[in-house]
Amino acid sequence: MRLYFLFILAFTGGVFLAIQAGFNSQLGSLLKQPIIAVVASSISSVVFGLVILFVTEKGFTQTLTSSQVPWHLWFIGGLFSVVGIYIYFYTIPKIGISKMIALGLCGQLIFSLVAGKYGWLNLPVEPLTTKRIIGALAMLIGIVLINTK
Numbered sequence: 001m002r003l004y005f006l007f008i009l010a011f012t013g014g015v016f017l018a019i020q021a022g023f024n025s026q027l028g029s030l031l032k033q034p035i036i037a038v039v040a041s042s043i044s045s046v047v048f049g050l051v052i053l054f055v056t057e058k059g060f061t062q063t064l065t066s067s068q069v070p071w072h073l074w075f076i077g078g079l080f081s082v083v084g085i086y087i088y089f090y091t092i093p094k095i096g097i098s099k100m101i102a103l104g105l106c107g108q109l110i111f112s113l114v115a116g117k118y119g120w121l122n123l124p125v126e127p128l129t130t131k132r133i134i135g136a137l138a139m140l141i142g143i144v145l146i147n148t149k
Contacts, residue, residue: 018101024085025092034089038082102146109136 024041028034092100113136116126 014105018097021085021088021092021101022097025089025097028089029093034086037089038086041085042078042082099147102143106139106143109139 020041024037025034027040028037031037088100088104113128113132115121115123117128119125
């Protein structure tokens, strides 16, 4: 039962990211500057994240004083986030949200399969099985179908 809840939660996270991309690509288009939409999204993420942190009473001071975290981990995720979100906001008005999300998910899927196989980014190693390859190919076929008229 818990696994199904996690699947539903992951699916919901994807829906939320698609909604966020839609709203923020509108903002970037209206402003004629997708990077401003990225900054607005990042600032609002910080505000909402801090509110959730304070409401849930998870050790905020312990997080800030942790000396065991390498310095680059505080920033590198933000760099990839800004670039990735910028690409979304820039391309959605040009190619449409369904194509952008499908292509973006394809990139995530392929990278995750390779990163999982080799344990990149200090992630658990996940073998590249025939089932996984067939699943990735099925998604690639779906992306081709989504992107053709």
